[in-house]
Amino acid sequence: MSRAIPHPTSRTTLRSRALGTVRRARLIIVPTVVLTSVALTSVALTAPAGAAPADEGAAAASAEAGAGASVTWTISPATAEGPDPRVSLRHGIDPGTAATDHVAVTNFSPQAVTFDVYASDGTVTEDGAFDLVPPGEPQTDGSGSWIEIGAIENAAPRDGGGITLEIAPESTVVLPVTITVPGEATPGDHPAGIVAELAQSPDGEVQMVSRVGVRAHLRVTGDLAPTLEPVVDEIRWSPSWNPFAAGTLTVTYTVANTGNVRLGSGETVEQAGVLGTGRSSVAETHDEILPRQSVVTTVAPRTWPTFRTTGTLTVVPTTVGADEIPGDLPQAQVTYSAWTLPWSQLAAIVLLVGGLLLRRRVRRRRDLAVEARIKEAVEAATSTSSDRDEERARG
Incomplete structure (x- = not known):
C-alpha cells in the first residue's frame, strides 16, 4: 500500500559508503528521522547550505x-495500515517458531526513488x-538472516537477501516482515535490524551508499x-x-x-x-554491550x-532501555598490581645527597686548606722567634 504524507521538518545523517573509495559515516538507528542524500559520481563530498543539524540528535549528509x-x-x-509510534521492532520468540510485523518506507522526495530493503x-x-x-x-550473530522482507507488487529480489523496489514521490510503502527463529537458536538477545538503502546506479566510478535503519530487538525465549x-x-x-607531582598508571581492560x-x-x-597510601579512582560507563561482543577501555x-x-x-x-531481566545482575571484579617506582623522587634524593656530600667535601677541603x-x-712565626732567641743568646 502507499499513501501521500507531508514533508518532514527534521533530517538526520546515516551511514555512507563510497564505492571504490570508501568513505563511511555512522548508521543511526532512529526510526522517526529521515535522511537526505544524493548519488555521487566523484569522490568530493560537500555539505550544502542549511545542512547543519536541525535539532538535537539530527544532522545532515549530502554529496x-x-x-x-x-x-x-x-x-x-x-x-x-502505516507507520506507528514504536521506536523499534521488539519480539520474544520461541525457538522453531515465527513472528510477523511490518515496516514502512517513506519517500519524501518529489521524484520516484528505488530502494534496497x-x-x-x-x-x-x-x-x-x-x-x-x-x-x-562478516555478520556478528546471524540473526539478520532470520528476517524476511515479504514480496509485494513491483518489488524484485535483491542479491544477498531483501528486495528492491521503486517508491512513488511523497509516498509510503508498508512491507510485511516475517521473523523465523531456527529450532536450534540459543536463548537470549539476538540484535538485528532492517535497512532502507538508496539503490546504486551502475553508472559512475564512485557512488555514495546511504542507509537508514530500524532496530529489531529479538529475544529467544529460555533461560537468561x-x-x-x-x-x-x-x-x-x-x-x-x-x-x-603524581605519575600516571595507564590501565587497559576489556569487558x-x-x-x-x-x-x-x-x-x-x-x-x-603500600599501606593504602595514594588512593585514586576513575569511573567509566558503557550504554550497551551486546552478547558475544566486548568493549576495550x-x-x-x-x-x-x-x-x-x-x-x-x-x-x-545494568539493564538497557525497556529490557526486563529477572533476578539480580551479578557484579564482577578483578584485581591487578604494578610496580610504581618513584624514579624522579629517587633521582631527587640522589641529587640532594650528592649535593650535600659535595658541599661537605668542599667545606672539608676548605677547612683543611685554612x-x-x-x-x-x-x-713560620715559631721559626722566626727561635732565630731571634738564638741571636740574643750569641750576643
Whole structure:
C-alpha cells in the first residue's frame, strides 16, 4: 500500500559508503528521522547550505550530484495500515517458531526513488553506537538472516537477501516482515535490524551508499544469563619527572558480554599504594554491550609512586532501555598490581645527597686548606722567634 504524507521538518545523517573509495559515516538507528542524500559520481563530498543539524540528535549528509537531485526518505516500524509510534521492532520468540510485523518506507522526495530493503545483524561501534553490519562484512550473530522482507507488487529480489523496489514521490510503502527463529537458536538477545538503502546506479566510478535503519530487538525465549566478564589487558607506569607531582598508571581492560542478554556496564577502577597510601579512582560507563561482543577501555588515573600499587576493576551490569531481566545482575571484579617506582623522587634524593656530600667535601677541603695556612703561619712565626732567641743568646 502507499499513501501521500507531508514533508518532514527534521533530517538526520546515516551511514555512507563510497564505492571504490570508501568513505563511511555512522548508521543511526532512529526510526522517526529521515535522511537526505544524493548519488555521487566523484569522490568530493560537500555539505550544502542549511545542512547543519536541525535539532538535537539530527544532522545532515549530502554529496555533490551530477543532476543535483535531492533524495529524502525514512524507514520505521508499522502496522499493516502505516507507520506507528514504536521506536523499534521488539519480539520474544520461541525457538522453531515465527513472528510477523511490518515496516514502512517513506519517500519524501518529489521524484520516484528505488530502494534496497534488507536485514542485517546488529553490532555496537567503538564509540558505543548501535549499527547494522554493512553488506559484504562478516555478520556478528546471524540473526539478520532470520528476517524476511515479504514480496509485494513491483518489488524484485535483491542479491544477498531483501528486495528492491521503486517508491512513488511523497509516498509510503508498508512491507510485511516475517521473523523465523531456527529450532536450534540459543536463548537470549539476538540484535538485528532492517535497512532502507538508496539503490546504486551502475553508472559512475564512485557512488555514495546511504542507509537508514530500524532496530529489531529479538529475544529467544529460555533461560537468561546476564554476565559481564572483565579482564585487565595492560598496565603501564609513566612517572612524572616532577618529584612533587603524581605519575600516571595507564590501565587497559576489556569487558566482555559472555552471557546471552545485552547489558549496560558501569566500571570503577580503584587503586592504592603500600599501606593504602595514594588512593585514586576513575569511573567509566558503557550504554550497551551486546552478547558475544566486548568493549576495550583505557583509563589513566593519577598515581603517586609508592613502589607497589594494587588496584581493583569492578563491573556493575545494568539493564538497557525497556529490557526486563529477572533476578539480580551479578557484579564482577578483578584485581591487578604494578610496580610504581618513584624514579624522579629517587633521582631527587640522589641529587640532594650528592649535593650535600659535595658541599661537605668542599667545606672539608676548605677547612683543611685554612688549617694548613694557619699551621704554616704558626710554624713560620715559631721559626722566626727561635732565630731571634738564638741571636740574643750569641750576643
